[in-house]
Amino acid sequence: MSSKAVVSKRWQGGENGLTIERLPAKESFKSKAYAALKEAITNMNIYGSSEPMLLDERDISERLGASRTPIREAVAMLEQEGLLRAVPRRGIMVVRRSKPEIIEMIEAWAALESMAARLATQRASDEAIAELRSLFKEFDLSRIERDRCDEYSTANIAFHQALIRLSGSSMLVAMTENLFFHVRAIRHRTIFEMDRAQRSAADHLEIISALEARDADRAERLVRDHTLRLARHVESHVDLD
Amino acid sequence: MSSKAVVSKRWQGGENGLTIERLPAKESFKSKAYAALKEAITNMNIYGSSEPMLLDERDISERLGASRTPIREAVAMLEQEGLLRAVPRRGIMVVRRSKPEIIEMIEAWAALESMAARLATQRASDEAIAELRSLFKEFDLSRIERDRCDEYSTANIAFHQALIRLSGSSMLVAMTENLFFHVRAIRHRTIFEMDRAQRSAADHLEIISALEARDADRAERLVRDHTLRLARHVESHVDLD
DNA sequence: TCCGGGAAATTGGCATACCAAATACCAACA
DNA sequence: TGTTGGTATTTGGTATGCCAATTTCCCGGA
Structure with missing residues (x-):
């Protein structure tokens, strides 16, 4: 039982200086897509033209070399964040604030x-x-x-x-x-x-x-x-x- | 051209009383799942127990009678909103604020x-x-x-x-x-x-x-x-x- | 009794397939 | 020439299957 206690102490790293955070967990395509899209939107001159500025799921998934699934999840997040707005059969558009x-x-x-x-x-x-x-x-x-x-x-x-x-x-x-x-x-x-x-x-x-x-x-x-x-x-x- | 004007007048329904709104566009499973989960989280006594409060994708998809895909999108949104946090192989947990x-x-x-x-x-x-x-x-x-x-x-x-x-x-x-x-x-x-x-x-x-x-x-x-x-x-x- | 290690099961992430709705296209008719 | 009706195509939403990373479980050995 003493050995168990030691192990527990070693790995939970509470009071000692050892802080291990559950290693980086290499980011998923979802988060990559999220970052990529956000970056793209950031560098985009949104208020340049007055045209709707549409995005296409399939196009994006090809460019990023991933399937539509993670892209759709990333889009859902950006939609929640208020940066994008996806309207059925009309495309995903970058939100332009009035x-x-x-x-x-x-x-x-x-x-x-x-x-x-x-x-x-x-x-x-x-x-x-x-x-x-x-x-x-x-x-x-x-x-x-x-x-x-x-x-x-x-x-x-x-x-x-x-x-x-x-x-x-x-x-x-x-x-x-x-x-x-x-x-x-x-x-x-x-x-x-x-x-x-x-x-x-x-x-x-x-x-x-x-x-x-x-x-x-x-x-x-x-x-x-x-x-x-x-x-x-x-x-x-x-x-x- | 007179006929065009008439047709145009008939269908655009500007000045006459005909108001058609681009019908409700029945909400997707994604939004249903989003609403359902948010509702569930709302009614949940988050700070009742001190246990992690885990959710399971497959379980939720069964309960809602939908596949995992729309559920995952809804979860992604709620995660972005700060209500959930999904850590790989550990489950989706309701965020408890400190x-x-x-x-x-x-x-x-x-x-x-x-x-x-x-x-x-x-x-x-x-x-x-x-x-x-x-x-x-x-x-x-x-x-x-x-x-x-x-x-x-x-x-x-x-x-x-x-x-x-x-x-x-x-x-x-x-x-x-x-x-x-x-x-x-x-x-x-x-x-x-x-x-x-x-x-x-x-x-x-x-x-x-x-x-x-x-x-x-x-x-x-x-x-x-x-x-x-x-x-x-x-x-x-x-x-x- | 306890530990270690490997097999089995679980789980999340992703790709793909399918379907129905909606749009675009086109040809024939007025 | 312009409109209409129907067909082809596109597209978003969803279901399903696969895979690899983990975790869990269990059993043999110390």
Whole structure:
């Protein structure tokens, strides 16, 4: 019985440092297909043409060298995630969000990130906040030289994601990741214009200050207003549909 | 060409009373399985036992009288939704959220609902707000007689959902629906105790007042604090795991 | 009594086949 | 020429079968 106990101890690896996670379990075609499709959708300029953008199951299964079954499962997942929509006998189409929908997403983003800011003032370490400030500096410096809209947009989203991570809430991180995915897709439509960049940078600085001052109410308000301002901007200056 | 116009007029049924909607498209086994499984999970007392709660593909397909394929697709969707988790050779298990996860969910809920309150002060009609007040009255009256915890919890969530709908944002509605699903699942663990009911009712009244006064900041703050208080309550008084 | 190892059964992933619905195509007729 | 009716083809949904990875079970040996 002593030997049994030892074996048990060895393999359950609870208190000792040995952490074995049930090895990677080489990913299935299902997950490969999921990743491939999501990647494809990401790199696709969804709002480029106004055509329906259809996908074909059999075509995809051939390209990926797999049968329809795992592809269909991946499509089902992406459908659940709101990226695809499969209508019978009409094909699988990439979902194009309407302008009101995009605005609602940005408002939800404002809600989640402002809460993240509040939580961050209470939970983030000084070091973590300092890192955010240094991230901002890098961003700002690199931005001065080049003024490509896409780069600004990417760095901008990176800043916001870093802030949200400061909250320590993986739920907030996950929920906003989904939102950013959709918002990113319309970056080409110049959501972020250069004249907004200056204002935006100033806002970011203020936000960092509020975090450093551990001022929950102020940080929350600044983040909320900053993002809601983007919503209003999109509402009046971006033309979808 | 005159005949074409007539035919066109007849079948497109624009201005005349003929409204044909592209008939219901009878739902597939996939969606039936999805609905059935979700229903089953809903009615399941997830946090009752501490055992893994496994499901079996072949068993489910037999019960539903369908093959494994549509069941697997439904499972893939529910997995994406975070309700199930399928690990190879170990079965499909209902995801049990840890206490920190539940708390993060409630915090996200607080974020989204407080934003909903803010938007509602700007967008909801007086009538809609009045309806919320009457909903509250019904709830309160019916609650006085019976003090079953579940009923209170249900009515409580109904109130919050009604408030969120006032924002007019279907995005906020959808995102919180997911959260409520998980929170509802642990209602049995007496998240909502009766001593909280009185305080809660008072809070709700205050919130309604703020909405009626169109006071965005106050409504937002009241909702946020109300829900964050629940998070703190769960943190210190509810025992999961 | 306990351990080890190998056979047998289970199970998840995937490929393939089939069917019915829906579309596209086409030819004949008005 | 345009419409109609019917046929061929496509396509999505589902069922089924196979295979390999595991797990389970069981029996012989220590």
